[in-house]
Amino acid sequence: MSSVSRTVSHAWADSATMLRRQLRHMLRYPTLILTAAGVPVVFLLLFVYVLGGILGTGLGGPSGGRDAYVNYVVPGVILMTVATAAQGTAISVAIDMTEGIVARFRTMAIARVSVLTGHVLGSLIQTLLSIAAVIGVALLVGFEPTADFGEWLGAVGVLVMTILALTWLSVALAMVAKSVATASNMLTPLMILPMMGSGFVPTDSMPAGLKWFADYQPFTPFIETLRGLLMGTPIDDSATLTIGWCALIALGGYLWAKKLYNREPNK
Numbered sequence: 587m588s589s590v591s592r593t594v595s596h597a598w599a600d601s602a603t604m605l606r607r608q609l610r611h612m613l614r615y616p617t618l619i620l621t622a623a624g625v626p627v628v629f630l631l632l633f634v635y636v637l638g639g640i641l642g643t644g645l646g647g648p649s650g651g652r653d654a655y656v657n658y659v660v661p662g663v664i665l666m667t668v669a670t671a672a673q674g675t676a677i678s679v680a681i682d683m684t685e686g687i688v689a690r691f692r693t694m695a696i697a698r699v700s701v702l703t704g705h706v707l708g709s710l711i712q713t714l715l716s717i718a719a720v721i722g723v724a725l726l727v728g729f730e731p732t733a734d735f736g737e738w739l740g741a742v743g744v745l746v747m748t749i750l751a752l753t754w755l756s757v758a759l760a761m762v763a764k765s766v767a768t769a770s771n772m773l774t775p776l777m778i779l780p781m782m783g784s785g786f787v788p789t790d791s792m793p794a795g796l797k798w799f800a801d802y803q804p805f806t807p808f809i810e811t812l813r814g815l816l817m818g819t820p821i822d823d824s825a826t827l828t829i830g831w832c833a834l835i836a837l838g839g840y841l842w843a844k845k846l847y848n849r850e851p852n853k
Contacts, residue, residue: 605707622671622716625777627723630663633786634727641787656728660721661813662785665805666777667720668749671713672756673773679705679760680769702757702843709753710746717745731816741815744825747832748808752776754839761846779805784813804831 633641634656642655682705721729733741756773763769782799783789783806789797800806807827814821 605704607704607708620719622674622713623667623719623723625670626663626667626716626720629666630659630720630724631727633659653728656724657730657817658813659786660724660729661809661816662780662783663724664717664720664745664812665748665785665809666780667717668713668745668752669773669776669780671709671716671749672752672776673770674712675705675709675753676756676760676763676769676773677766678709679757680763680766683761684766702847705757706750706753709756710749713749713753714745732818733816737815741812744808744811744815744828747829747836751832751835751839754836754843756839758839758843758846761843779803780809783809785809804835807831
């Protein structure tokens with residue numbers, strides 16, 4: 587076996603070990619999944635039952651537009667779940683950084699990238715479980731997706747890309763933060779962006795300046811692609827933009843996080 591093959595093999599093995607560490611944390615603290623799903627569920631119930639009748643009027647459908655609105659809003663709530671889980675990842679990484687466990691890992695004969703990869707893969711699994719819980723609640727309140735099996739697979743693919751992108755970004759931001767509280771606050775804008783895109787209302791209903799921002803920020807193509815796959819609405823160029831944004835954010839976040847992790851602790 588060549589040295590490159592051995593290096594890759596060791597990196598995978600170390601990453602698997604770090605993933606098991608994250609999964610044990612998840613099993614020990616199941617409230618992490620409930621927290622990641624809880625905030626989006628509250629927003630789902632609030633917008634559907636309190637505001638859905640009014641907001642859904644222009645979308646058509648029975649019950650004053652509420653039935654149409656729940657189908658419209660669920661993709662945005664799902665993306666909010668991804669953002670909420672990314673905030674949880676940032677907190678987890680910040681705890682490791684501030685409590686000294688990362689300093690300990692740096693002294694061990696393990697692939698350095700494996701520490702970060704373990705966090706990212708663990709977050710991917712946790713976020714998908716949170717999304718499943720949110721979709722379960724959505725189905726109970728009237729969500730009726732039209733997707734076939736292939737479209738569901740496409741939706742999962744979009745979600746995996748988005749989760750990986752936002753998680754790598756959250757890892758990098760957590761390593762910049764000086765404290766756990768700072769890491770948590772730095773990810774707050776990610777939870778707001780779905781509401782400032784097409785997640786809760788069509789961007790055409792927004793004032794010109796806000797509409798421009800909503801149309802060109804990354805969450806809008808994420809949401810429109812997911813909505814198109816689940817509900818059969820037009821996707822247009824949203825899928826291409828989604829792939830581009832995810833690749834850019836994931837690569838930037840990964841390279842930034844790797845650079846921060848590899849720097850000397852006193853710098």
